[in-house]
Amino acid sequence: MGLSILSRTKKAIVERCHDDYPTKMRLKYKPFYNSMEAQKGAHVRFNGRELIMLSSNDYLGLSFHPKVIEACGQAAKTWGASTTGARSANGSRGYHLALEEKLAHFLGRESCHVSVAGYISCLSSVAAFAQKGDVILADKNIHSCLWDGIRLSMATVERFTHNNPEDLRQVLKSVPHHTPKMLVIEGVYSMEGHICRLPEIARIADEAGCFSVIDDAHGFGVLGRQGRGTVDHFHLNDKIDLICGSMSKSLASTGGFVAGTKELIEYLRTHSRQTIFSAALSPSQAGAASAALDIMQTEPQHLERLWRNTRRYREMLKGLGLDLWESETPAVPIVLGSKELVYRFWQSLIEKGVFTILSISPAVPPGKDLIRTAVSALHTDEDLDRIGEAMAYAVKKL
Numbered sequence: 001m002g003l004s005i006l007s008r009t010k011k012a013i014v015e016r017c018h019d020d021y022p023t024k025m026r027l028k029y030k031p032f033y034n035s036m037e038a039q040k041g042a043h044v045r046f047n048g049r050e051l052i053m054l055s056s057n058d059y060l061g062l063s064f065h066p067k068v069i070e071a072c073g074q075a076a077k078t079w080g081a082s083t084t085g086a087r088s089a090n091g092s093r094g095y096h097l098a099l100e101e102k103l104a105h106f107l108g109r110e111s112c113h114v115s116v117a118g119y120i121s122c123l124s125s126v127a128a129f130a131q132k133g134d135v136i137l138a139d140k141n142i143h144s145c146l147w148d149g150i151r152l153s154m155a156t157v158e159r160f161t162h163n164n165p166e167d168l169r170q171v172l173k174s175v176p177h178h179t180p181k182m183l184v185i186e187g188v189y190s191m192e193g194h195i196c197r198l199p200e201i202a203r204i205a206d207e208a209g210c211f212s213v214i215d216d217a218h219g220f221g222v223l224g225r226q227g228r229g230t231v232d233h234f235h236l237n238d239k240i241d242l243i244c245g246s247m248s249k250s251l252a253s254t255g256g257f258v259a260g261t262k263e264l265i266e267y268l269r270t271h272s273r274q275t276i277f278s279a280a281l282s283p284s285q286a287g288a289a290s291a292a293l294d295i296m297q298t299e300p301q302h303l304e305r306l307w308r309n310t311r312r313y314r315e316m317l318k319g320l321g322l323d324l325w326e327s328e329t330p331a332v333p334i335v336l337g338s339k340e341l342v343y344r345f346w347q348s349l350i351e352k353g354v355f356t357i358l359s360i361s362p363a364v365p366p367g368k369d370l371i372r373t374a375v376s377a378l379h380t381d382e383d384l385d386r387i388g389e390a391m392a393y394a395v396k397k398l
């Protein structure tokens with residue numbers, strides 16, 4: 001009797017899920033979680049048609065490189081499919097240490113720690129180092145993984161206007177001199193494609209005694225010598241304490257990394273709950289990233305091709321009068337300003353054989369609803385011709 005009464009009680013959380021408006025809209029218009037039937041390089045099969053992928057982050061186009069695919073399989077043959085546990089418990093494997101050493105050396109850092117996702121690495125770069133009583137100075141447009149890290153840290157957050165050193169200086173004036181401070185920024189802002197104004201921002205933060213964390217998920221592989229990233233691009237390695245990032249973009253794998261001094265990385269391993277209690281990077285993920293890192297240093301043609309494609313793509317979009325939010329990198333937003341326009345544009349592109357992703361408020365600031373695109377070294381001249389025709393068609397249909 002008691003049980004049957006309980007089973008009839010409405011569960012508030014189930015009701016909330018049932019009534020959720022954003023989920024209903026997502027399922028009605030289906031802009032996200034689309035299922036591709038096949039993929040070959042920058043081409044995917046979707047609903048039986050071949051489309052050009054223009055929204056993945058395979059900047060250097062290494063996800064189909066034969067050496068990367070080979071390394072992925074070889075690593076699994078040598079080490080098995082998974083470590084099935086955390087490194088704090090089951091121990092590290094030789095491939096973890098080898099990849100960390102290679103990444104640290106590439107980035108000019110003493111040490112590095114890799115994890116199963118960029119999200120975890122970047123979140124823990126903030127959450128493990130900041131604590132209650134500290135003040136975090138955060139660019140307003142940072143990625144959600146960094147906001148989650150800030151929230152978990154329990155520190156007080158002060159936001160400054162996106163990529164605006166002057167505002168950072170103003171905000172810092174209200175923070176007591178002796179309060180421990182952390183600066184949290186991105187190297188290349190993922191949605192906007194803006195390069196961080198690092199020389200000014202790093203100098204102001206350094207003068208104020210801020211510990212600095214830069215998420216370079218979209219600068220790694222794209223900027224700097226051989227793709228060493230935004231910090232290298234500006235020659236500011238001595239001004240930034242931690243560089244974190246993702247291996248799911250230029251490194252053509254999945255996983256994340258944090259690089260810094262040996263002392264900082266050992267502190268992370270002691271204090272980051274995401275690091276202590278989450279399973280280790282799998283052999284194939286590490287194998288792919290390691291091979292991609294070698295290719296970045298031995299085959300410069302991918303980076304050259306990426307920038308050639310980026311220049312051509314940007315000129316083409318500008319010629320159509322589109323607002324690119326002053327993007328300077330291969331991450332190129334097309335700002336249309338309303339949900340309706342964005343959805344129509346996105347559908348027109350699919351109709352003409354180009355797959356992109358839309359981003360609407362609150363994921364972007366109000367009035368900045370956009371189509372997010374990213375150029376890859378895998379795009380051929382013919383792909384870019386087809387993309388140009390599709391864009392012209394979508395502009396006409398607005």
Ligand SMILES: Cc1ncc(COP(=O)(O)O)c(C=O)c1O
Pocket residue numbers: 117118119120122143145186190215217218245246247248254255256
């Ligand atoms: C700026 C930034 N940081 C971190 C991440 C998380 O990386 P991952 O996808 O490897 O978890 C992303 C992914 O989109 C990102 O854009």
